[in-house]
Amino acid sequence: MKTLYKNTISLYLIGVCCMLIFATSCKKEKEGQGAPSITRVRTLVRPGDTNVTPLDSTVTSGDVGVTYVIEGVNLKSTNKVEFNGASAYLNTALFSDNSIIVMIPTTATWINQTGKLTLTNSYGSTSFSFSIKQPAPVISDLSQFAGNPGDVITITGLRFDQVSSVKFGTTEARVVSSTSTELKVTVPTGALGAVSVTTPGGTGTGPYVSYDGVVVPILLPFGxxxxxxxxxxxxxxxxxxxxxxxxxxxxxxxxxxxxxxxxxxxxxxxxxxxxxxxxxxxxxxxxxxxxxxxxxxxxxxxxxxxxxxxxxxxxxxxxxxxxxxxxxxxxxxxxxxxxxxxxxxxxxxxxxxxxxxxxxxxxxxxxxxx
CATH class of the missing domain: 2.60.120.430 (Galactose-binding lectin)
Structure with missing residues (x-):
């Protein structure tokens, strides 16, 4: 009788363990199943910062090269994240079923953008309204760093799209022509000082040069x-x-x-x-x-x-x-x-x-x- 009793208890315990294992296994299998859905995008908390900061907030637009958190459901099995059609690098170690961490790729465009964040897994895909901010312009060179009023000079650099202002010091210059990487402007009367370019992405000054390749580059003023x-x-x-x-x-x-x-x-x-x-x-x-x-x-x-x-x-x-x-x-x-x-x-x-x-x-x- 004692032996039979002990065997009954043992079989009961084994059954309970099997049920728990089966339940856990089912839960894991269900993670990430189903079409994904996005509820919001937020910024990351500053590493090591235990306080709630403005960085941990919902955003509807972002900067290239910056990391964000996408929150939603059925996200663990995500195999593609696109910002305006540009695929982001995916590190699955940073995925859970309710959030994934990704960096907006530098190839993501802010020009003629769709304003869409698209997330895909094997069950389907979803889109979310999210636009890319235009980065601030960068001035890399001037065709000349002195000139007479009326001279047309060329400013080369990056992200000159939708330029709204070019200044020599505090004096406004007239833009003759513009592309994303080149501006032709007329030197204004009284042009003296740093050259700056303003776009929706901000204001950039330059160029910066190093006279020996070792010293920290120095702003090269005009005039x-x-x-x-x-x-x-x-x-x-x-x-x-x-x-x-x-x-x-x-x-x-x-x-x-x-x-x-x-x-x-x-x-x-x-x-x-x-x-x-x-x-x-x-x-x-x-x-x-x-x-x-x-x-x-x-x-x-x-x-x-x-x-x-x-x-x-x-x-x-x-x-x-x-x-x-x-x-x-x-x-x-x-x-x-x-x-x-x-x-x-x-x-x-x-x-x-x-x-x-x-x-x-x-x-x-x-x-x-x-």
């Missing part, structure tokens, strides 16, 4: 507060030493206008400078600006740029072959232990060959301070 060389040496003089030959009326390779300086270093470490007969006050100036075109063999070579002192007030810049490169260097970087502090005035700006690379030819244009 000059004093020019040492434009199409000619401006009210001043020039000099050379150690085997430098300068043609100040060169027409072979010109950045802007009709002339540039063709500078040929026939001796290594030779130098050349353009100056002003009257010292130029630097108290209200911020940058030294100039353009250099490097010929074949100059890529990666170094030129020392000096403010009235080749030994103590100089900065080294890196050349690039086959193109005009615009340089901007903060004036307060022209100092040494022997000559500390930002220079308050300058008579000349010099360029010395520093790589021992002679013979070497470069072209100079638009030399001045801002």
């Amino acid at each position: 000059f507060r004093h020019l040492f060389y434009d199409d000619q040496i401006t009210a001043g003089y020039d000099f050379n030493f150690g085997g430098a030959d300068a043609d100040v009326n060169n027409t072979e390779m010109v950045k802007r206008g009709n002339h540039s300086i063709k500078l040929t270093y026939t001796g290594s470490y030779a130098g050349y400078a353009v100056g002003s007969n009257t010292p130029v006050d630097l108290i209200d100036k911020t940058y030294v600006k100039f353009s250099i075109y490097g010929t074949t063999g100059t890529e990666g070579k170094v030129v020392k740029v000096a403010l009235g002192d080749f030994d103590n007030r100089n900065v080294s810049v890196v050349l690039h072959a086959g193109k005009w490169t615009n340089y901007v260097v903060p004036i307060d970087r022209f100092q040494s232990a022997s000559q500390p502090g930002k220079p308050t005035s300058v008579n000349w700006i010099g360029f010395q060959e520093l790589s021992g690379n002679a013979p070497e030819t470069i072209y100079l244009d638009d030399i001045g301070v801002y």
